[in-house]
Amino acid sequence: MIAASRFLFVVGLLPLAWLTYAAWQDLLGANPIERAIRFCGDWALWWLLLTLSVRPLRRVPGLTELIRVRRMLGLFSFFYATLHVMGYVALDRYFDWESTVRDLLKRPYITVGALSFLLLLPLAITSTYGYMKRLGRYWGRLHRLVYISAAFAVVHYWLMVKADHLQPALHGVVLTMLMVWRIPAWKITMRNKTPPF
Amino acid sequence: MPFRWNPELTMQDVTPEEYFLERRRLMKQAALVGAGAVLGLNPLTALGGESQDDTATPYEKATHYNNFYELGTGKDDPAANADKLLISPWSVIIDGAVTKPGKVSLEELLKPHAIEERVYRLRCVETWSMVIPWQGFPLRDLLRRFDPLGNAKYVAFETLLDPQHLPGQTRKILDWPYREGLRMDEAMHPLTIIATGMYGRSLPNQNGAPLRLVVPWKYGFKSIKSIVRITLTEQQPLTSWNQMASEEYGFYANVNPLVPHPRWDQESERRIGEFRRRPTLIFNGYGDHVAGLYAHMDLSRNF
Ligand code: HEM
Numbered sequence: 001m002i003a004a005s006r007f008l009f010v011v012g013l014l015p016l017a018w019l020t021y022a023a024w025q026d027l028l029g030a031n032p033i034e035r036a037i038r039f040c041g042d043w044a045l046w047w048l049l050l051t052l053s054v055r056p057l058r059r060v061p062g063l064t065e066l067i068r069v070r071r072m073l074g075l076f077s078f079f080y081a082t083l084h085v086m087g088y089v090a091l092d093r094y095f096d097w098e099s100t101v102r103d104l105l106k107r108p109y110i111t112v113g114a115l116s117f118l119l120l121l122p123l124a125i126t127s128t129y130g131y132m133k134r135l136g137r138y139w140g141r142l143h144r145l146v147y148i149s150a151a152f153a154v155v156h157y158w159l160m161v162k163a164d165h166l167q168p169a170l171h172g173v174v175l176t177m178l179m180v181w182r183i184p185a186w187k188i189t190m191r192n193k194t195p196p197f
Numbered sequence: 198m199p200f201r202w203n204p205e206l207t208m209q210d211v212t213p214e215e216y217f218l219e220r221r222r223l224m225k226q227a228a229l230v231g232a233g234a235v236l237g238l239n240p241l242t243a244l245g246g247e248s249q250d251d252t253a254t255p256y257e258k259a260t261h262y263n264n265f266y267e268l269g270t271g272k273d274d275p276a277a278n279a280d281k282l283l284i285s286p287w288s289v290i291i292d293g294a295v296t297k298p299g300k301v302s303l304e305e306l307l308k309p310h311a312i313e314e315r316v317y318r319l320r321c322v323e324t325w326s327m328v329i330p331w332q333g334f335p336l337r338d339l340l341r342r343f344d345p346l347g348n349a350k351y352v353a354f355e356t357l358l359d360p361q362h363l364p365g366q367t368r369k370i371l372d373w374p375y376r377e378g379l380r381m382d383e384a385m386h387p388l389t390i391i392a393t394g395m396y397g398r399s400l401p402n403q404n405g406a407p408l409r410l411v412v413p414w415k416y417g418f419k420s421i422k423s424i425v426r427i428t429l430t431e432q433q434p435l436t437s438w439n440q441m442a443s444e445e446y447g448f449y450a451n452v453n454p455l456v457p458h459p460r461w462d463q464e465s466e467r468r469i470g471e472f473r474r475r476p477t478l479i480f481n482g483y484g485d486h487v488a489g490l491y492a493h494m495d496l497s498r499n500f
Pocket of ligand 1: 034037038039041042044045048081084085088092110113114115116117120153157160
């Protein structure tokens with residue numbers, strides 16, 4: 001399993017490696033800043049959806065151990081989300097905080113993206129074993145915020161798009177499927193009145 | 198005073214190709230100076246200097262970063278799918294409130310017009326901009342040939358409808374065909390041209406071959422591509438983006454930093470190839486010539 005997580009760690013850095021290389025080699029097209037920001041946003045969302053896929057995938061024989069890398073998947077989502085937000089602050093707003101705050105309030109898709117990011121923040125901070133132990137059963141409850149964050153991320157994508165909503169819709173379908181899959185388990189826990197996780 | 202259509206930009210502003218290449222090399226060397234250079238952008242602006250020049254956008258960028266949804270919604274899709282737009286034979290229908298309506302072949306349509314050079318800023322509603330040397334002729338010269346009637350108040354344009362070949366038209370992203378329109382005085386304004394070429398070459402398909410509209414003081418979506426029909430009307434015509442979301446895209450769509458859009462703050466723009474955003478100019482900097490057209494209009498309501 002240690003080998004697997006090391007492997008995953010390297011895989012997780014590949015998109016960033018490609019982005020760095022592409023920026024250096026001028027492969028990002030006519031609007032490299034837009035391309036870089038979008039690239040990181042895409043990967044933030046993909047890692048997030050992958051994180052949420054662990055629960056169903058564990059049922060597949062041979063994949064039960066996947067749970068051990070779930071935290072890393074989630075942290076990669078946070079990592080790319082952070083790059084995405086930093087890209088926006090540095091390369092779109094040029095650290096002009098006044099214009100950033102105005103933008104956050106004025107443009108709905110930016111507001112929703114910020115909410116998504118804000119919800120990821122406590123999850124990343126409390127992802128350590130120490131916090132897991134300290135928070136006990138509250139840890140699981142807290143980490144249910146991930147569903148809301150993912151939903152906001154999809155809405156963020158949807159609102160950003162001008163007319164062709166196919167891409168955000170596909171991401172929304174994947175998220176919905178991952179949620180629907182959980183319904184039976186939630187029903188049981190509701191009946192038993194014990195918190196899930 | 199005679200009307201001067203293009204006071205700011207001339208062929209002098211077009212950067213020769215060798216210079217692009219040289220600049221590219223320099224940009225790589227300057228990579229250490231900042232992220233802007235790493236991203237292959239103009240190092241001068243990467244250092245924070247606000248350059249307000251209007252150097253022509255490199256041809257490669259102007260032809261590989263396009264909004265032409267008929268050929269796909271990604272910015273590089275139109276270039277990739279360019280061959281799916283079949284441009285010959287091509288003809289244009291001119292009808293509505295004109296004395297001499299008809300369907301004319303492209304050759305017939307272009308024959309009487311002397312092609313001129315116009316270097317214009319192009320500002321997209323998505324807050325990016327370019328500078329493009331177009332070749333074309335004033336739209337008014339074309340309209341006059343068909344003798345508009347007194348009741349002609351607007352001009353409506355339509356793009357080719359060809360879902361069998363145009364991949365974007367197989368899905369109802371917009372209500373195809375793409376439609377645009379101008380008020381008669383806007384259409385007759387000397388800055389408004391029909392372009393048939395750019396950078397001294399024939400218009401690439403992804404840029405709207407074989408003929409397109411260019412209205413430099415309006416957001417790019419007004420400058421409809423690959424025109425097959427021009428109709429003079431009495432009523433304000435339907436226009437595609439306005440139909441799709443009228444609270445976001447007005448009929449006039451004049452470049453205006455004071456009227457924000459829910460998705461894009463219009464106060465500034467990124468000139469393709471530059472690192473820093475630059476402030477957006479009202480009427481895209483053509484206010485001296487066109488502000489008069491809107492003298493009695495509330496531009497925040499008629500956006
Ligand atoms: C403060 C928080 C955020 C800000 C300011 C922000 C800003 C942006 C911007 C500026 C764009 C590109 C718009 C364009 O190029 O026109 C974008 C697109 C996107 N963002 Fe965010 N974002 C935030 C949070 C997030 C988070 C947390 C996620 C995912 C977990 C995310 C996922 C995406 C995706 C998937 C796209 C579309 C990418 C594409 O078009 O391929 N964003 N966001």
